[in-house]
Amino acid sequence: xxxSPRLALWNKSIFLFDLLPIRRWEGPFRRAGYGKAGESxxxxxxxxxxxxxxxxxxxxxxxxxxxxxxxxxxxxxxxPGSKERRLREYSEISPRALRSFGFPPQDxxxxxxxxxxxxxxxxxxxxxxxxxxxxxxxxDCCADSALREEFERVQGHDLRTVPGTSITLLxxxxxxxxxxxxxxxxxxxxxxxxxxxxxxxxxxxGLERLADVVxxxxxxxxxxxxxxxMRSLLLGDDxxxxxxxxxxxxxxxxxxxxxxxxxxxxRVRRALVAWSADQRPGSPQRGLSxxxxxxx
Amino acid sequence: xxxxxxxREFARTLxxxxxxxxxxxxxxxxxxxxxxxxxxxxxxxQIQQSRPPLGRWxxxxxxxxxxxxxGRAEDFLTVDAGGPIWRVFSxxxxxxxxxxxGEWIANVRGLDRCWLSRAQLLHWAGQGEWTQRGVGIRFDDxxxxxxxxxxxxxxxxxxxxxxxxxIGKVIxxxxxxxxxxxxxxxxxxxGRTRLLAETYSDGKITFxxxxxxxxxxxxxxxxxxxxxxxxxxxxxxRNNSLAPFEFEFAQEISxxxxxxxxxxxxxxxxxxxxxxxxxxxxxxxxxxxMHTWDRIYFDLTPRYGCLTVPxxxxxxxxxxxxxxxxxxxxxxxxxxxxxxxxxA
Numbered sequence: 001x002x003x004s005p006r007l008a009l010w011n012k013s014i015f016l017f018d019l020l021p022i023r024r025w026e027g028p029f030r031r032a033g034y035g036k037a038g039e040s041x042x043x044x045x046x047x048x049x050x051x052x053x054x055x056x057x058x059x060x061x062x063x064x065x066x067x068x069x070x071x072x073x074x075x076x077x078x079x080p081g082s083k084e085r086r087l088r089e090y091s092e093i094s095p096r097a098l099r100s101f102g103f104p105p106q107d108x109x110x111x112x113x114x115x116x117x118x119x120x121x122x123x124x125x126x127x128x129x130x131x132x133x134x135x136x137x138x139x140d141c142c143a144d145s146a147l148r149e150e151f152e153r154v155q156g157h158d159l160r161t162v163p164g165t166s167i168t169l170l171x172x173x174x175x176x177x178x179x180x181x182x183x184x185x186x187x188x189x190x191x192x193x194x195x196x197x198x199x200x201x202x203x204x205x206g207l208e209r210l211a212d213v214v215x216x217x218x219x220x221x222x223x224x225x226x227x228x229x230m231r232s233l234l235l236g237d238d239x240x241x242x243x244x245x246x247x248x249x250x251x252x253x254x255x256x257x258x259x260x261x262x263x264x265x266x267r268v269r270r271a272l273v274a275w276s277a278d279q280r281p282g283s284p285q286r287g288l289s290x291x292x293x294x295x296x
Numbered sequence: 297x298x299x300x301x302x303x304r305e306f307a308r309t310l311x312x313x314x315x316x317x318x319x320x321x322x323x324x325x326x327x328x329x330x331x332x333x334x335x336x337x338x339x340x341x342q343i344q345q346s347r348p349p350l351g352r353w354x355x356x357x358x359x360x361x362x363x364x365x366x367g368r369a370e371d372f373l374t375v376d377a378g379g380p381i382w383r384v385f386s387x388x389x390x391x392x393x394x395x396x397x398g399e400w401i402a403n404v405r406g407l408d409r410c411w412l413s414r415a416q417l418l419h420w421a422g423q424g425e426w427t428q429r430g431v432g433i434r435f436d437d438x439x440x441x442x443x444x445x446x447x448x449x450x451x452x453x454x455x456x457x458x459x460x461x462x463i464g465k466v467i468x469x470x471x472x473x474x475x476x477x478x479x480x481x482x483x484x485x486x487g488r489t490r491l492l493a494e495t496y497s498d499g500k501i502t503f504x505x506x507x508x509x510x511x512x513x514x515x516x517x518x519x520x521x522x523x524x525x526x527x528x529x530x531x532x533x534r535n536n537s538l539a540p541f542e543f544e545f546a547q548e549i550s551x552x553x554x555x556x557x558x559x560x561x562x563x564x565x566x567x568x569x570x571x572x573x574x575x576x577x578x579x580x581x582x583x584x585x586m587h588t589w590d591r592i593y594f595d596l597t598p599r600y601g602c603l604t605v606p607x608x609x610x611x612x613x614x615x616x617x618x619x620x621x622x623x624x625x626x627x628x629x630x631x632x633x634x635x636x637x638x639x640a
Contacts, residue, residue: 014538019635022544022600026635035537037634043537161578163595165538166606168582183570183582184591191589193405205591208606209538260586262560269559269570276572 004177005117006170009076012130013063013115015162017043028150033067040066041102046167047213050097060213061090064110066103070144071095073110074128084123087112111142132160169206171218178222178229179276181206186233186272189245189254198251199223199230233275240271298371299363303356306363306374306385307509313387314506321505332506334516335384335397336499336523338612341406343377349384349400380527381410381520394500408587410499410523411615413639414628417479417495419522425485429492430454432478433470438563438624440553453480473546475622475629480504483511491515497619499523526638530611533633541614541638543601547627551579551596554625561586565620569594585613615639 016027017035029035035043044065049058063074073090077083095106114122117131126142129135134157142148168181185202189195197205203222204211214222230252234242246255258264300306313329320328339346343353343362350373351366360378364371372387373396386393401407420426430453437445452467476497483491492505493515501519506512533539558581561568569583569592581594590609595602605613614631618639622629631639 017537018539020539020542020602021632021635022542022630041536043539046538160575161595161597163540163602164580164593164604165540166593166604167538168593168606180572180582183572184584184593187568187570187584188589188591191584193589205607260561262562265561265568266559269568272570276570 004173004180006078006172007164007168007177009078009115009117009130010167010170011162011164012134012159013074013076013128014044014165015159016128017065018163020163028147028154029065029072031150032144032147033069034065034072034147036067039068039104045101047210048101049213050100051094052092053094054092055094059090059093061093062115064098064101064103066098066106067144067147068104070108070147071098071103071106071110072113072144072147074113074115076115078117080120082120082122083114084121084125087114087122087125108143111144111147113142130159133157134159166208167206167210168208169203169222170210171207171214171222173206173222174225175229176276178206178225182226182229183272183276186241186245186252187268189252190258190268192258194254194258196248196251196253199226201251202226233271240275241268244268298351298365298368299354299374300356300372303358303361306356306361309372309387310385310509310512314503314509314512317505318507327504330387330389332503332512333386333388333390333393334501334503334512335386336410336412336501336516336520337382337384337397337401338408338410338499338523338527338610339377339380339382339406340610341404343375343382346404346406347400349373349396379520379524381524383516383520390502397500402587405588408610408612408616410520411612411619411639412495412497412499412519412523413615413618413631414476415637416519416522416639417476417497419519420481420483425483425490427482427484428479429482430478430480430494431467431471431476432496433467433474434477434623435474435547435627436564436624438557440550448474449477451478472628474627475619477623495519497623526615527612529636530614530633530638533636533638534605534611537634538604539634540595540602540604541611542630542632543603543618543621543626544630544632545599545601545622545626546629547625548598549596549625551577551598554596555579555581558583564624565617567592567594567617585609585617587616588613 017029018027019030044063046063049060051058061073062076065072075083090112091109098106112125114125114127116129119129124141126139127137134154136151139148139151182202185197185205200223203219203226207214233239234245244255245252316329317327348364350371351364353362354365355362361376363374374385376383401409432451435448437447478494478496480494489505490507491511494502501516503512555571557563558567558569566586568586569581571579572582573580577597579596585592588610591606592613593604603614605611618629618631
């Protein structure tokens with residue numbers, strides 16, 4: 001299953017705040033004092049609506065964090081064009097908004113970071129380029145000298161195996177990303193309690209803490225995409241799990257009595273690997289994936 | 297009725313068993329009474345709403361305390377369900393007791409064992425009146441085929457003298473590399489043994505000797521309270537950030553074998569996972585923990601892992617996977633959350 005590039009960007013961004021002593025990693029934001037335990041209840045907040053200076057309008061940046069002296073707003077994007085205008089809009093976020101999250105109070109404007117997998121000119125803002133390795137651009141535009149130093153220290157760090165997070169779906173997720181996000185929910189259907197999960201349940205599970213902040217429109221779009229992917233898994237003569245899962249009135253449900261014999265569990269696993277390997281949205285399976293260790 | 301009629305009768309019953317064993321030890325060098333087992337159970341349910349392990353629940357005259365009635369005198373089992381960590385006191389014969397409690401936990405939604413880490417099992421090291429009187433080591437090499445497995449297990453209970461010179465070094469070496477599955481502790485005060493107890497990684501305590509029922513209550517309560525605090529802290533860290541639980545394995549694990557095992561839901565780990573990413577020496581898995589059917593996400597290298605328990609999934613999965621995987625295939629295993637050795 002090829003990893004979702006959008007999720008990879010999220011995972012790599014969160015990695016910059018992580019403390020993982022076993023792999024000898026302390027993220028640059030963390031080392032520079034952002035989201036420090038004892039000074040704020042959260043290391044960062046994601047996808048939260050925040051008030052602008054005008055006191056009337058709101059924005060929903062991807063990630064906000066604060067240290068004792070500075071605060072940052074991160075915009076994560078794959079958009080090929082410049083995000084300079086969006087970043088400029090984020091400069092209108094009121095520092096008073098930080099109080100809602102328990103961050104240390106701030107006076108000045110945020111340091112606005114553009115976060116991308118590849119270099120794109122997003123104007124005079126510091127940019128984090130999170131591809132296979134970590135690079136930066138326009139770091140001199142970052143007002144926090146301690147943070148600049150920390151990013152200079154980790155330049156070139158290998159990002160290919162950063163940990164995943166609990167967020168497995170994003171509002172802009174498409175076919176293959178959706179399939180990958182659906183895997184654990186589909187396995188969950190086989191629990192002895194035989195839960196019924198709707199498309200919305202599955203979407204909320206994938207969005208995780210973003211579920212409360214994603215718009216109803218985006219969720220409806222995601223639900224339709226989930227339903228299309230589930231149809232490819234359950235309907236048609238070639239559908240791999242048509243005998244195992246049915247669509248009940250309220251959602252998806254495992255059929256009949258489940259045997260937890262390893263052969264049965266392995267068959268379901270192989271079916272999901274094969275289904276997920278097909279990258280066309282809503283497409284039926286074509287064959288075993290290159291990632292199936294039992295291939296052959 | 298099978299169980300005690302009151303809390304006082306429960307306490308008196310335990311006391312008489314301890315006293316009976318002390319007298320038997322003095323006279324016959326062995327215990328005569330059945331040994332008390334206490335099981336620490338992590339609960340996300342209410343006791344009145346859960347099926348009892350046997351018979352029917354009956355509340356005692358102390359808040360949160362329950363016993364069971366089955367009509368059989370040998371089914372003496374009492375539960376302190378006053379908090380999120382239950383203490384189940386059992387005087388049922390040992391083999392049957394383990395089976396009854398194991399079946400109950402496995403089949404009642406919302407119950408799990410308390411999975412005690414190496415540090416919790418060895419908690420009393422260096423403390424005042426406590427002396428370690430044994431350690432259990434276990435390594436099943438469960439990812440290897442049975443004929444090629446390098447499995448090892450040892451339960452080394454000992455007294456005050458090293459009867460085989462150098463045996464301590466062997467035990468220490470095994471302890472460094474492999475998972476500690478149990479430990480035995482003795483508390484001596486005023487020249488008398490106050491308590492002799494075995495603690496197990498799956499949350500069971502066997503009280504071999506006790507001078508007083510208070511010793512038993514304090515010992516098990518201390519472990520339960522400590523475990524609850526760690527779980528609360530793990531929950532808080534999980535809820536407040538997106539950072540994973542970090543695992544470090546003393547024994548290198550085969551990612552291929554792990555993928556095959558969890559893909560079929562095999563083995564004591566009871567994980568059913570689908571591989572979603574593969575790099576050299578790195579695999580990403582997504583699936584469910586079949587103990588609770590919560591979703592889990594697991595990133596693995598041969599010596600290192602990152603576990604994410606999304607949503608409201610029970611973070612008890614972290615110490616459970618560490619304990620079981622450590623004993624099954626990973627050897628000595630550390631678990632960190634946000635840089636903190638949470639279960640140390």
